Amino acid sequence: MGCSQCPTELTLTLFGKQDMSYFNTHTSARWHQKLYKGLMAGGVLVSCSAQAETIAAKNNTSAPKAAKEHLEVVGVRQPRRLDQTGTSGQFVTGTQLRQKQVWETNDLARVLPGVQIQNSGSFLFPAITVRGITSAQDLYHPATTFYVDDVPVLPINAMQSLIGIESVQLLRGPQAALYGQSAEGGVIDIATRQPGPRAHASFEAGAESRYGYHVTGTADGSLIKDWLYGSIALTSQEQQGNVSNPSTGSRRLGGFESRGGRATLRLAPTDQPWELAFAVDGSCSYGSQDVYVGFNNLRDRKIASVVPGTPDPRLSRCGHDESLHGAYHFDGWKLSVIASWQDSDISRSFPYYSYVSTQPEQWSANTQELRFGTEGKHRFFDVVTGFYHQTTYQDRTSQTAAYVPSYIPYPLTASHNRAETVALYGNAYWHILKNLDLGLGGRLSRDMSSIAFNSTYGGQTLYAGNKSRNQNMSLGNVSLDYEALPGWHLHGRVSQGYKPAGFNYAPTSIADATSYNPERELSYEIGTVYRHKKFFVRVGYFYNHLQNEQVYVGPAGYQTIASAARAHASGVEGEIQWEFRPGWIIGADGNRTISKFDSFNDGAGNNYAGLRMPYVPEFMAAGHLSTRFQTGFGRIEPGLDLRVTGPQYFDIANQLKQPTYTQLDLRTTWSFGSRYEVMVYANNVTDKLYRTYAFTGPAGNVAQISFGRTVGFNLKVAIGDNSK
Template identity: 30%
Template sequence: MPSPHRWPLAPLAAALALCGAARAQPVLPEVTVTVNKQAESLDALPASVSVFDGAALESTGIHGLDALAAQVPGFTFQAFGQSATQPPVMRGLTANFVSFSSSTLLLVDGVPTLMAQGFDHSLQGVERVEVLRGPQSTLHGRNAEAGVVSIITRQPGDAPYAALSGEAGSHGQRAGSLELGRALVPGQLYLGLSGEWREQDGFIRHQSTGQRVDGRERQSGRLVLRWTPTTATEASLRYAAQRWDDGASLWGSVQAPRASVNSGTEGWNRSRGRTLSLDVSHRFGPGLRLRSITARNVFDDRVLQDTDFQPASLMHVKRDYRLATTSQQLRLEGETRGARWLAGLYADRDGHDLRYEQQLPTGLMRPTARLGGSTTALFTHWTVPLADRWTLTVGARIERNRVRLTPQGSARRGEEWSRFSPKLSLQYQWAPTAQVYATYSEGYRAGGFNVFSPAMGYAGYAPETVRAVEIGAKGRLLDQRLRYAAALYTQQVRDMQVQQMGLPGVVYMTNAARARSTGLDLELDYVFSGGWQLQTALGLNRTRFGRFSDGAAVYDGHRNPFAPDVNAHLALRYDAPRGWWAQAAVQGTGKVYLDAANRYTRPGYALLNLAAGYASGPWEISAYVRNAANRRYDAVGYLNGQVVVYSPPRELGLRLTWRM
């Protein structure tokens, strides 16, 4: 039975069963990560990284990135209330859903998602998730200025694998999933597939009809064909799809009773995502490997949302976007005189068709635009031993971005930017499993245009840049039973992109701000004798505008919207030798402001989550309770004071799984 935390404890449980708690000394196993495009030991990597086992997340009822983020220091999501569009917040830097770019990069098997739209995953069929914090533009380019979330799905092999599960829970929740993997031609050709369907009734009631208006339905699937014609060559063809068929967003009026609307416009979300990729690698000899990832990522953002919440259809917003990115990455990695190195080429092309509808009391607007762009980049990364216990890591990237906007009925606009992104890290391995390090890195987020602001002349905004310094310590102690990681950082942000909101649907971007972000990330995992494990994570962050004026308004010293000053996670788990386990976890997030003026807030909150399960042979049954105390933490005043984004209520679930 895998642990719900970062490392599976099945070897520990087996040792306890055979030897007894008095004789067995549990240890935390070695963990290998690949988020830096090369396989590296977690303990030896000079960076802040959290790693999660996919099967463990599944068993404890974690079905999305928003729930996973609660276990990562310095990582949250904006309170947005719409499935499939999740603006991430990492180390105080926020994504903006109207800019078609993100501050944090999402990778799924190496394929990038560069914006808040489509920043979602069911975590079904996943081997592990790696979260790397701090600017990563040297290796990953635009929109990795705050960090990277890398999802690695399970690869099929010679050993057949099958899993089937069903789930039921509160608010009419029902779900089912299937995963299969087997060899078509042993030793050469393999097939893997997975799929999940999940549906749940809503909790927001229509005042006139009494019906729930915010039901949720999500379907996802993945197919992979893996070919290994020789021991040196491997190719994987992958296709993945997600679809959402939801009701209205978790929105309501600040003046109406909680969790109720009286909307004359029916809200819905019918978004779709599809990814096709070809991943090919070849080893030319010891220490020399070439890898290519070619991908096509398409996301259809289709939403209709009422924003007046009254029977008369006075205000609503509607999006019908097709967001398409084609990307190609080539990289060569090897070793030279003890130094590990990587060099690569990256290119992508965006082609976004944007149709927007906005109903205001003054009339209906339906602007349409074509947003295109391209990126080309060269990058390299070296890890060089300097002397006994000292290692230098150095990297650089040269990248050029082009953006083209063609509004319907207006002249075409274009901008180009070039950026050099360096990274330098020095680490000292003071013990075999312990190190300290210092890192300087730079990151950036792509610039763009205010696509639906004809009154502003479709004003452009420049790239946002970050310069960061991080000092950290990490390792294992107490006979490998304690793993710790601590990082202190400061980030200087220039040309900060801030999302400003007027009336619902009137949203625009500005470069008005400079800011400084400082913080501390702490992680601690400890396994006790007798099957107990403790996991803790703490993120402290202070992001404040240094100088920020927007027209007559001055926001100097204000907090960056949606960025909490603190988030924390504490979990205690027990694995019994006879196959059952139980876990209690507390997660907390500090207060966030919803606007640059810092007038509207979502309060700080703490949630209690419980889970337990029993495994016998191929069968496992597990139960979970999320938000056991039914805590409310609504974001009151979203969209310049007009909207409440409701927090979800307590949720209970029971899951039955069969594995082969």
């Protein structure tokens, strides 16, 4: 079939006309213009293939079956169901993400109980909290690691659009024996839909409050029958903010725009035990970030950290990733090889009272991983082991200038950071009895980091540093899973986690030539999971002990990182789901967390022992209700989610507090067969404004606020086979 016969929604040509002026005026984005042209061309080819195979198989297609959310979940890194791994996890399908309007990773907290994800000033720095372990203490080295298709994501790219997602899996607690990159707080593992023989294409478009929109197109299918498969995914979205700038008259600041694409080629001959896949990904995000209002004046929605005459804040991030995956299957074992290359350029400028700060950065990383493990069932053990190597580079310049009443540049600081990790890891499960499993895991790693920086003014060097730090680390874990009755599992786990030693990625003084020590975590958890037909319940208790916690110390704008604290986080968590009537599902989840510093001396005579760790809510609770019923004009699925987030602090002195707040989300989805779907939704129905980030500035306390009420709709059209 010629491409002239392909439907226009599959060719996705609308992406080629969207704001090309951005590519012309941003040199860092020119590569992406070429990428988009290539992706669009590939999209036409794959879409034609998808449409052709769909027509050929029209008489043989059937409605896709819904995935069994709790019964068929298998660990990403090992052939084990989540409730049999001795740890707590969560598995979410792509359909569930769409139902909760999870368009980007920043929205994942809607579907991952006990997880808080908020921006710390901008989308470059997510503050992710899981079980009292938070990344807000060091924004460049988050405690929770994001993976996409077995590749660890650069920390400044953790907040990104989600397109063509097959599933998202959360593993709570340290995962050093399963993943190559250090994962102290946990792992959020994202898997995209991989192309195969079943042709599929979809188009989604939606609009929401504050002139927001999102458009996504995907297509995958066979390029050479039983041999070569391909996929294409493109997205464009915008989410405007709700803050105005009295200095410039600008409105709707605090939002962002994002465009991205991904293409995959998969070589998997039907009669061969091996396969290869190559993927390329590119994206650009830009907007007005670093926007703060008065801490006690949220409803004013006006920037409080600027003076008249200063410009609006601007931020852009453009990057591209390439990855190569290989796999070989033999006699119940699987050998996997993964190599990836990531690059990202950042342009950042924001006003700070009468000053303007510019902080461009360039990042690159290359990763190699070799993994060997069992697959299949009916063996007395399961094992996965791997070798991991990653090198990361960061170049950064920072300069602050007096902007009002006249422009006076201050010292310019340039820095180069390098971090390298080499690790061996492994995890094994012995099926001691039919209903008793013992798990043992370990990790040996060597981490190497270095920094070189200098600050100059008027041709003179004010300070400079050039240091390196190497360390060896050994970690282990042990777990036990016992099936007391059919469907009822009891588990316990003791595990170790860490964050490597290193240097401040944003040096401000000669003190940053001193490295901080590795942060160590010892984690304990016990829990139980019970499932029976249409009923599911999970309850657990955890205790985490942190040594040498890496925290920011010093005044705002001149902070450095030091291993200054010991802390602990303990709590209980639970989840329940019950289909009490056919088509009616009620659920609830929540946690109660106590997270405090046991000792903390910042070197300036301030002792914060006994105070709560910032960015850790005292409790989180949610209730869910959904139903579905068939009508003469399709299937209707209404639902609601009510979430309550307890009080939390934003500073180590516990002076900046966000009280408890509640959010109500409503949605209704209409589906006609498996091809068409229309959804309307209202998130944060009561328009509750709350703080997501705060600090003390020269003229008082300021905060970043939530978006408020968001009302929107989404239309999806799918062609071909939706199942995998």
